[in-house]
Amino acid sequence: MTYTASFHAIEWHNQQLHLLDQRHLPHQHQTLSYNSAAAVADAIRAMVVRGAPAIGIAAAYGYALDALAGRDLQHAYRVLAESRPTAVNLFWALERMAALSSQDPHVLVAEARQIHAEDIQANLAMGQFGAALISEGSAVYTHCNTGALATGGHGTALGVIRSAYQDGRLQQVYAGETRPWLQGARLTAWELMQDKIPVKLVCDGAAAQLFRQGGISWVIVGADRIAANGDTANKIGTYSLAVLARQHGIKVMVAAPTTTFDLTLSSGADIPIEQRPADEVTHLNGQPIAPAGCDAINPSFDVTPAGMIDAIVTEKGLILEPSRETVAMLFAR
Template sequence: MGDQHVVTLANDSKGNPDEPLPALRWEEPPEGPVLVLLDQTRLPGEEVELVCTDVPALVEAIRGLAVRGAPLLGIAGAYGVALAAVRGYDVDEAAESLAHARPTAVNLAYGVRRALAAYRAALAGSAGGDPERAASAALAEARSLHAEDKEASAAMARHGLQLLAELLPGGGYQILTHCNTGALVSGGEGTAFAVALAAHRQGQLRRLWVDETRPLLQGARLTAYEAARSGMAYTLLTDNAAGSLFAAGNVHAVIIGADRIAADGSVANKVGSYPLAVLARYHNVPFIVVAPTTTVDQGTADGSSIEIEQRPGHEVTESTGNPVAPLGTQAYNPAFDITPAALITAIVTENGVVSPVTPDALAALCPSRAPGHDQVMG
């Protein structure tokens, strides 16, 4: 177990809807550098932060979902490598541990690889292998990734808003979203949520429908929290109530994020996304995925090749520690499901929009990167 402690949230942006939430930040107090995380498991009841002084603490926070969301996991992974380097720990061991903390979100391993590559390059290029210089290089790379993700978030919001205007002229959008895709998962204002937020700021959002997102309620706890902070018109619903909304004609578009996008355009996202895509297709409603190109894994050929994280059964059989099923009940609890490209109207990235979703069109928008979720070391 790593060195992790809790502090109350102290940030100038607290309660200010015009500023992104402080989901993650690097600090350098006198006792040494730390990575500070807004503990998302405590929201919306409490705004408290976890202070991680080593990589085991960060891995624990990632696995426990205190920090989550594909883009932010990439940033956290990069900062984790920098934390190990600056504090003099085994950087290769730290990178390996971080990269495999959660198996589905490709951004995590990507962020780790970037910081590790910068560390190794600086180490090899310095006289006598200067570890201090190498640590600085890893930290600089993590900060660069953080800044890039913020820029990507703003670009996705612009592209997504333009796409909505093309698909649904006239505004007054009623948008259904699933899980949480705002500032809590990003270096900026998010992915799918950022598009809805941009529509809200232009007076074009009539209603944001927020799926609870069972069993861990990321929609109820986190998306509703962000929507309330931003003054958006939103309504919370149970996941299985979505069909009645479609049938009543009250959903104009579904907009979700992604944890990994395969080369063929198949999307792994929070479990419950695939049923929404099926509903959207039946009701002729656009189904839009918003994700940065760092979420596209050209090394994963198709959806069937994506490893799906299986979460503990108690997340389903218990609620806040209280049983909701008979003792000994087995639970099926995949964290994600796969939506095939054929059900996706468009994928919005910082580099533009892919529609229709084809392997060639997707590859054309994505910069060349070393493929493979597991290829961290070597």
């Protein structure tokens, strides 16, 4: 299977990294170019590029960019590592680059490109494993953006959805809007419409009513970090959906590459949760939507306990009824 998506969010050519600026989608399609690790770190922090796998790929290219310029690679590592705290793929990619113990830019560019290519192949494998769990004629609900914009191509949760649709299993996709950055409204709806996959946008607060009406078979989401026991950190609002899904007899699927697992953490309680600026909640596109001086909380992620997840889909296969034992079994293969 070679199907991915009809666009590219991350590209490397002319010795530069090119990123589709996701802050302005779907109304503006602007590609920005980068030639240093510091600039790539700023792009990650500012949400030009987002999604755990895509952040890891961008960081690998950022590291290689400083090698091309003859800069200090230890400094490049530190700058990139400080850009986002929760997405473990970022640290995995940087460790893999640093482990080459090379200053040779050709070696490092080749490795970054390999990381990018491997992610696409992992997504395609995940897509097939996850699609096999979906019954013909199903409707599914997804949260945030987990597609080609968030990965090297195809996607994790959205990759499962793409594969299931291609296999004739999916009838309808519901996409939650995903406050406060509206990744579901701006990005997921756009991705699915680009590929002519039927999608309906849902206000986050309307999910319970939709689930109550019936007809949804799976909630399918991605992950930014998965602990050794299967507890999963994902975009804020995922835990709420898992609680609602359990109440209404809907299954929950997490799709993530094995690089998203952090086996050094025993449970989700140990996963660091990024706290982003309050003005992302009190403002929308720079315009205030709350009273002046109103304070807000803005955790970027929450943790869904393993016991509320029916399946974790990876490129190496399925983890059904995730637990410390079933996670360990996958990694022992």
